Amino acid sequence: MFDVFAAALIEIATRPDLLGLSLTGVMVGIILGALPGVSSTMALAILLPLSYAMPTDAAMVFLIGVFSSSVFGGSISAILINIPGTPGAIVTQFDGYPMAKSGRAGEALSYALLASTVGGLLGLAILSIVAPLIASAALQFRSPEFAMAAIFGLTMLAYASPGSTFRGILVGCIGLIVGMVGFDKLTDVARFDFGTRVLQNGIDIVPLTVGIFGFAEVLINLSSTNQPITHVARINRIFPPLASLPKLIAPMMRGSLIGTFVGAIPAAGSAIAVALAYAQEQRLSKEPETFGKGAPAGIVAPEASNNACVGGALVPMMTLGVPGDTMTAVLMGALLLHGLRPGPLLFAENPQMVGTIFGSLFFAILLTLVFGFVAIAAIIQFLKMPRHILMVGIATLCIFGSFAVRNTMSDVYIMIAFGAVGFVMNKLKLPTAPLAFGLVLGPLLEENLRRSLIISRGSWSVFIDRPISLVLILLSMAALLYPLVGLYRKNRREQTGREI
Amino acid sequence: MDNDAGRNQNNAGLDLGVAVFFLLWAGVGWVSIATNSSLFSGRATGLDPGPALLPIITLAILTAGGLALTVSPVRKWMSASRRIRWKSDLNWRPIGFLACVVAFPTIMHAIGYAAATALFVFFWSFALAPNAMQRPRRTLAIATIAAIVTTLLIYVGFDLVIRSRLP
Numbered sequence: 329m330f331d332v333f334a335a336a337l338i339e340i341a342t343r344p345d346l347l348g349l350s351l352t353g354v355m356v357g358i359i360l361g362a363l364p365g366v367s368s369t370m371a372l373a374i375l376l377p378l379s380y381a382m383p384t385d386a387a388m389v390f391l392i393g394v395f396s397s398s399v400f401g402g403s404i405s406a407i408l409i410n411i412p413g414t415p416g417a418i419v420t421q422f423d424g425y426p427m428a429k430s431g432r433a434g435e436a437l438s439y440a441l442l443a444s445t446v447g448g449l450l451g452l453a454i455l456s457i458v459a460p461l462i463a464s465a466a467l468q469f470r471s472p473e474f475a476m477a478a479i480f481g482l483t484m485l486a487y488a489s490p491g492s493t494f495r496g497i498l499v500g501c502i503g504l505i506v507g508m509v510g511f512d513k514l515t516d517v518a519r520f521d522f523g524t525r526v527l528q529n530g531i532d533i534v535p536l537t538v539g540i541f542g543f544a545e546v547l548i549n550l551s552s553t554n555q556p557i558t559h560v561a562r563i564n565r566i567f568p569p570l571a572s573l574p575k576l577i578a579p580m581m582r583g584s585l586i587g588t589f590v591g592a593i594p595a596a597g598s599a600i601a602v603a604l605a606y607a608q609e610q611r612l613s614k615e616p617e618t619f620g621k622g623a624p625a626g627i628v629a630p631e632a633s634n635n636a637c638v639g640g641a642l643v644p645m646m647t648l649g650v651p652g653d654t655m656t657a658v659l660m661g662a663l664l665l666h667g668l669r670p671g672p673l674l675f676a677e678n679p680q681m682v683g684t685i686f687g688s689l690f691f692a693i694l695l696t697l698v699f700g701f702v703a704i705a706a707i708i709q710f711l712k713m714p715r716h717i718l719m720v721g722i723a724t725l726c727i728f729g730s731f732a733v734r735n736t737m738s739d740v741y742i743m744i745a746f747g748a749v750g751f752v753m754n755k756l757k758l759p760t761a762p763l764a765f766g767l768v769l770g771p772l773l774e775e776n777l778r779r780s781l782i783i784s785r786g787s788w789s790v791f792i793d794r795p796i797s798l799v800l801i802l803l804s805m806a807a808l809l810y811p812l813v814g815l816y817r818k819n820r821r822e823q824t825g826r827e828i
Numbered sequence: 829m830d831n832d833a834g835r836n837q838n839n840a841g842l843d844l845g846v847a848v849f850f851l852l853w854a855g856v857g858w859v860s861i862a863t864n865s866s867l868f869s870g871r872a873t874g875l876d877p878g879p880a881l882l883p884i885i886t887l888a889i890l891t892a893g894g895l896a897l898t899v900s901p902v903r904k905w906m907s908a909s910r911r912i913r914w915k916s917d918l919n920w921r922p923i924g925f926l927a928c929v930v931a932f933p934t935i936m937h938a939i940g941y942a943a944a945t946a947l948f949v950f951f952w953s954f955a956l957a958p959n960a961m962q963r964p965r966r967t968l969a970i971a972t973i974a975a976i977v978t979t980l981l982i983y984v985g986f987d988l989v990i991r992s993r994l995p
């Protein structure tokens with residue numbers, strides 16, 4: 329695997345077009361990630377259509393540049409204006425903003441940037457070691473395991489989504505239905521099409537993701553009457569004192585390890601990883617009282633963890649074909665758009681593409697470091713852009729982006745419809761991520777479910793006869809039942825309290 | 829106590845909304861299945877369970893889930909004052925914006941993408957600007973710049989670079 333990785337690194341380094349795309353992705357990713365109201369997933373979703381016309385390797389280089397750098401971008405607004413640009417930057421503001429307020433904004437940004445680089449590289453190193461091993465083990469997977477892996481991915485996302493797991497599962501079911509719109513691949517029977525040609529073509533991943541992660545967010549932003557006035561802290565000195573760095577190595581390493589492992593759990597997400605990394609650092613610190621007041625360790629640990637999550641989240645996507653989080657679900661959509669299905673077979677049949685993904689991530693991390701230091705003063709000017717103009721611009725990008733993939737207006741209407749659905753779901757406090765997961769995992773689930781039943785001559789016991797499939801079923805059931813146990817305990821406590 | 833009752837009524841409204849949302853999807857799905865005779869026409873041959881299997885399982889879960897979610901708001905309604913309070917925090921800005929976006933493709937076909945984009949961005953950059961009426965000249969200038977820059981970006985990105993066939 330390392331020779332493929334090395335070959336991809338040389339390929340990217342020696343091709344100006346790929347390097348240029350990586351740098352463009354990094355620049356756009358940092359800027360979009362830094363803007364409040366634009367999440368990493370939204371950045372990736374609205375830029376996904378632009379990658380459609382590119383060759384697959386170029387598209388991956390560009391999108392991974394956006395994916396990786398937007399994570400650091402989210403920390404810029406967390407540090408400078410106390411509004412996290414991405415969910416993974418929520419914890420960074422605890423110490424980043426107080427440090428910025430005390431006139432050390434440049435130092436805080438540098439700590440975040442250095443920690444992002446360390447976390448990103450460690451996450452990539454673990455990804456490149458672990459992923460081929462898991463993929464080779466996953467080659468033993470057959471249809472029942474793949475079907476149950478898809479169910480496991482959906483259940484875990486529903487479990488990790490805000491609100492109830494049960495509602496998350498139901499949203500996932502809607503995603504599955506949306507994924508079944510159009511002709512069935514095995515029998516050519518049209519489903520959920522209502523006799524319309526628009527729906528017979530099926531619902532493409534691009535208008536759906538652009539709609540629910542892009543356009544819906546624009547509508548949500550417009551519905552908020554309190555548009556915060558942005559006061560950006562002054563940067564002053566950029567480089568932190570060298571003497572402060574050695575004692576931050578351990579927090580960075582601990583944060584990176586936490587981030588990689590949490591990121592690798594399907595759907596766990598960076599918000600959980602950063603919270604764990606911060607809590608761990610505060611617990612281990614000799615000066616826990618400095619946390620929340622501008623402690624450098626309170627910035628570097630979550631930042632390293634946040635960026636290590638990128639590598640971690642790619643593990644389940646690349647090895648099992650199950651996205652690790654919403655961003656990797658969009659990235660998986662990009663691979664599907666280019667005719668590639670992530671999973672163990674990708675390692676066996678297309679190792680060059682695996683190498684390109686690893687190589688792209690490596691360059692994205694390095695270019696984020698370079699661009700971050702060189703252009704930080706220019707980047708923060710974007711934070712002063714009026715929010716309403718940004719939202720109008722993004723809406724325009726959503727319209728043209730969804731049109732551009734198949735050059736059809738019906739995709740624009742589908743995007744608008746899913747934007748409206750995402751907006752309604754936000755008002756109903758329902759998670760939108762399982763919808764995209766359902767769409768991405770639906771075909772994998774259906775194909776393998778039916779194939780399993782064909783092989784077993786209609787016997788459903790095939791799913792419990794095979795040990796890995798059984799384990800995945802048990803894990804999915806645990807994720808479903810655990811919240812019920814919690815609810816039962818809470819009710820009992822309340823009843824006992826009332827009796828007393 | 830009154831606050832608790834009010835909160836309960838609001839929650840009941842939201843929970844009922846959630847249940848209706850899922851039941852609507854399920855209802856549309858069932859209608860589609862019921863009116864699709866080819867789904868059960870035996871084109872699924874041999875041991876293949878057929879194209880109707882997963883849709884039926886998924887819709888059954890969605891229907892059962894939606895119905896289960898109606899239980900809690902109905903119980904709250906029964907135990908409270910038999911009124912569900914609909915929390916109305918709806919803002920008309922996103923609805924107007926959405927309506928305009930729905931009309932956008934039609935306008936684009938009529939006057940071309942460049943003019944439609946410029947008009948759309950100009951109008952909404954002005955309409956959404958805070959204190960637009962206090963500083964109309966400044967707001968108009970910003971809206972004009974936003975319209976020109978956005979249209980140029982769309983032209984470069986989609987027309988020149990990825991050669992999309994924009995109307």
